[in-house]
Amino acid sequence: MSTALEVRGLAIRFGGLQALDQVSVEVGEWEIAGLIGPNGAGKTTFFNCLMSIHRPDRGTVMYRGRDITSLPTHRKAAMGLARTWQNLGVIPSLTVLENVLTAQHAHVRYGPMAGILGAPRSFTEEAGLRVDAEEILDFLDLLPVAGERVGGLPYGTQKMCDLAMALATDPDVLLLDEPSSGMGPEEAHQLGETLRFLRTSLNLTILMIEHHVPLVVDVCDYVYVLNFGRLLARGKPAEIQRHPEVVAAYLGGEARGAA
Amino acid sequence: MSGFRPGRGGVAARVAAASVLAAAVLSLPLLLESTQDLWLALAAIYAIIGLSVNIITGHAGQISLGHQAFVGIGAFTAAFVVRTVGGFQTDPVTGLVLAPEVVATSGFWIGIVVAGVTGTVMAVLLGLVALRIRGLYLALITLSFGLVAETTIFNWRAFTGGGAGAAAPRPAAFASNQAYAYVCLAILAVFLFVDWRLVRSRAGRAMVAFRAEERIASTIGVNVTAYKLLAFAVAGFLAGVAGALFGHWNQAVQALDFDLRTALVWVLMAVVGGLGSRAGVVIGSAFFAVFPLYLSAAAGGATLEIPGLGEVLIQTLSPLLGAFLLLLTITLYPGGIGQQLLPIRRWLAGGPLVTSRHEALRLAGLPGLVVLVGTLITADGAMAGRLGMGAVAGVAAGVMGALLLLEYLRQLGRKRPVAQKRGAGGPTVAVARAGTAAGGPAR
Numbered sequence: 001m002s003t004a005l006e007v008r009g010l011a012i013r014f015g016g017l018q019a020l021d022q023v024s025v026e027v028g029e030w031e032i033a034g035l036i037g038p039n040g041a042g043k044t045t046f047f048n049c050l051m052s053i054h055r056p057d058r059g060t061v062m063y064r065g066r067d068i069t070s071l072p073t074h075r076k077a078a079m080g081l082a083r084t085w086q087n088l089g090v091i092p093s094l095t096v097l098e099n100v101l102t103a104q105h106a107h108v109r110y111g112p113m114a115g116i117l118g119a120p121r122s123f124t125e126e127a128g129l130r131v132d133a134e135e136i137l138d139f140l141d142l143l144p145v146a147g148e149r150v151g152g153l154p155y156g157t158q159k160m161c162d163l164a165m166a167l168a169t170d171p172d173v174l175l176l177d178e179p180s181s182g183m184g185p186e187e188a189h190q191l192g193e194t195l196r197f198l199r200t201s202l203n204l205t206i207l208m209i210e211h212h213v214p215l216v217v218d219v220c221d222y223v224y225v226l227n228f229g230r231l232l233a234r235g236k237p238a239e240i241q242r243h244p245e246v247v248a249a250y251l252g253g254e255a256r257g258a259a
Numbered sequence: 260m261s262g263f264r265p266g267r268g269g270v271a272a273r274v275a276a277a278s279v280l281a282a283a284v285l286s287l288p289l290l291l292e293s294t295q296d297l298w299l300a301l302a303a304i305y306a307i308i309g310l311s312v313n314i315i316t317g318h319a320g321q322i323s324l325g326h327q328a329f330v331g332i333g334a335f336t337a338a339f340v341v342r343t344v345g346g347f348q349t350d351p352v353t354g355l356v357l358a359p360e361v362v363a364t365s366g367f368w369i370g371i372v373v374a375g376v377t378g379t380v381m382a383v384l385l386g387l388v389a390l391r392i393r394g395l396y397l398a399l400i401t402l403s404f405g406l407v408a409e410t411t412i413f414n415w416r417a418f419t420g421g422g423a424g425a426a427a428p429r430p431a432a433f434a435s436n437q438a439y440a441y442v443c444l445a446i447l448a449v450f451l452f453v454d455w456r457l458v459r460s461r462a463g464r465a466m467v468a469f470r471a472e473e474r475i476a477s478t479i480g481v482n483v484t485a486y487k488l489l490a491f492a493v494a495g496f497l498a499g500v501a502g503a504l505f506g507h508w509n510q511a512v513q514a515l516d517f518d519l520r521t522a523l524v525w526v527l528m529a530v531v532g533g534l535g536s537r538a539g540v541v542i543g544s545a546f547f548a549v550f551p552l553y554l555s556a557a558a559g560g561a562t563l564e565i566p567g568l569g570e571v572l573i574q575t576l577s578p579l580l581g582a583f584l585l586l587l588t589i590t591l592y593p594g595g596i597g598q599q600l601l602p603i604r605r606w607l608a609g610g611p612l613v614t615s616r617h618e619a620l621r622l623a624g625l626p627g628l629v630v631l632v633g634t635l636i637t638a639d640g641a642m643a644g645r646l647g648m649g650a651v652a653g654v655a656a657g658v659m660g661a662l663l664l665l666e667y668l669r670q671l672g673r674k675r676p677v678a679q680k681r682g683a684g685g686p687t688v689a690v691a692r693a694g695t696a697a698g699g700p701a702r
Contacts, residue, residue, distance in 0.1 A: 051478060053474050053477075053478075072477070072482075073474075073477035073478055074477045074480050074481055074482045074483070077477070077478055077479055077480035078480045082478070082479075083478055085475070085478075089472075089475045089478060089479075090475075091467060091468060091471040091472075091475070092471075093467075093471070094467065098464070101464060102464040102465070102467065102468050102479065103479040103480075105461055105464065105465055105468070105479055105480045105481050106479070106480025107480075108461045110460075110461070112460070112461060112462035112465075112486070112489055113462075115456060115457070115459075115460025115461050115462050115463075116453055116456050116457045116460060116462055116493065117453065117456065118452060118453075118456040122456070122460055126459065126460065165479060168479075169479050169480055
């Protein structure tokens with residue numbers, strides 16, 4: 001299996017805090033990898049470094065064999081890296097459909113000026129974009145709320161809208177930041193099904209930050225554990241659950257309950 | 260808009276209303292007198308400026324307190340172009356135009372386009388600064404940008420004619436105020452189309468995205484830097500063209516016309532009109548263009564006795580109304596006039612007229628507003644005098660009072676919205692569907 005995303009020796013310091021230190025992660029093609037760790041371990045910072053939201057001090061990010069460490073965020077998005085946000089990456093004032101249309105930005109083929117000046121092809125392509133967007137919404141069961149303002153929807157639905165936006169960028173690699181937060185066990189299980197389905201139907205590689213242990217065990221092929229900015233362990237979910245250091249640092253008694 | 264479809268009668272009513280509206284606007288220059296045609300032309304020019312401010316502030320979420328730089332450069336450029344391209348002579352000593360009637364129509368149009376381009380250049384220069392700065396500091400930078408332009412470029416004698424200003428006569432074809440009003444309305448129509456397509460295409464959506472959150476925008480592939488500059492460029496073009504039109508409107512361009520106070524009025528009218536709302540911005544801008552003119556025409560030299568202050572010229576009071584409207588907008592109607600127009604706009608676009616009690620209340624305030632604007636436009640300056648002023652002020656006060664009262668009652672009667680916290684009651688999509696079918700919180 002070839003490697004989709006390979007991160008080597010990533011490090012970043014914020015003032016006196018070494019937020020990430022020598023973190024290396026590899027995600028194989030069509031793999032679902034988990035990234036777990038206690039609060040403040042640096043998981044979201046890791047995603048931010050991957051997407052150039054932060055510029056890492058050291059380390060490289062390779063995407064399909066290409067060094068993309070210092071490319072700007074929008075270029076990475078256009079290459080096929082997409083992410084969702086722990087605290088929602090939606091635009092609350094827009095409707096669900098408008099959010100997804102917005103997220104299709106990178107693969108709109110008409111230029112911005114053609115759009116502004118009302119070139120005929122911009123009209124035809126807009127119609128096509130709308131069809132695509134509705135397809136994505138249908139896929140995630142969001143079509144019934146397509147015309148609703150996202151800000152007025154329940155948290156879980158907003159999360160799904162965030163996921164829909166990530167999918168609308170037409171990604172290869174999907175970075176999910178706590179996709180199950182705000183969901184009950186039942187819905188988290190449902191989410192696991194959705195993720196597996198997405199992987200096979202859209203050929204996705206997924207790296208997900210997740211707190212919900214049963215979901216991690218359920219869907220992840222491989223798990224990385226971060227603690228205080230350092231990689232504590234890696235392995236298959238079952239191995240990680242038994243890893244003594246991990247249990248001490250993070251899982252605690254919950255690991256036994258989840259197993 | 261969940262699935263609402265108007266019936267055959269509804270469609271007919273909407274089409275009829277839209278055609279009446281279009282016919283009214285198109286026939287307005289014919290119906291009005293020459294002076295009022297001039298007012299109408301200025302209203303259209305201000306509307307273009309309002310749209311320009313709206314692109315930077317409403318769409319891109321930036322701020323511009325230096326818009327006089329873009330508009331002013333447009334005006335001076337247009338004057339310069341008709342002076343050199345148009346081929347008429349100026350007196351080398353006084354700088355006065357010797358034969359203004361030979362301005363060619365082509366020279367006028369070239370001037371308009373070149374003015375737009377220079378406006379773009381100015382705005383992009385400012386935009387480059389705006390890339391790195393935001394908030395209060397950006398406001399200060401744009402403010403000083405405008406002031407610097409005022410005191411340097413606008414006082415560059417060869418270009419602007421110095422303190423005496425530059426002549427900017429109209430070509431013979433647009434010499435009448437009526438023809439000129441049509442020119443301004445036509446250009447406004449073009450820019451309304453541009454703004455519509457901007458909002459409905461990738462560029463507008465990109466702007467909405469980075470206005471909400473730059474990190475989210477870049478994550479979905481938006482080149483924030485490029486689109487910020489694009490917003491400034493388009494806004495600068497509109498402002499430059501508006502400046503050219505303003506120069507020819509006044510037939511002369513003076514640095515004095517483009518000062519900070521004016522730039523503030525332009526921001527004010529866009530905010531009161533309702534940032535992000537085309538119709539609102541146009542109406543707000545038109546109001547701010549016409550009201551001071553109307554006030555000085557209607558009140559003449561009339562004065563008002565204010566206890567403790569003595570006699571005050573009524574026409575000097577117009578900025579007060581602006582401040583009052585701004586207060587009203589910021590405290591009670593953040594969406595400005597556009598928010599009030601929302602039901603009508605949605606209805607014209609084929610939606611239902613009213614979706615909540617709240618909107619019905621808003622709609623009830625509109626006839627008052629229409630009466631106010633109607634009085635403003637139709638009242639004959641000479642005839643109106645103090646009596647007309649009194650009536651207008653009375654209507655305005657009545658409308659505002661009623662709106663305030665309604666808003667107050669509404670806020671009294673409104674229940675606190677239930678906070679939608681994470682995990683509250685299992686927020687699945689299915690739950691969302693059930694929740695929204697029952698009518699989500701109306702904006």
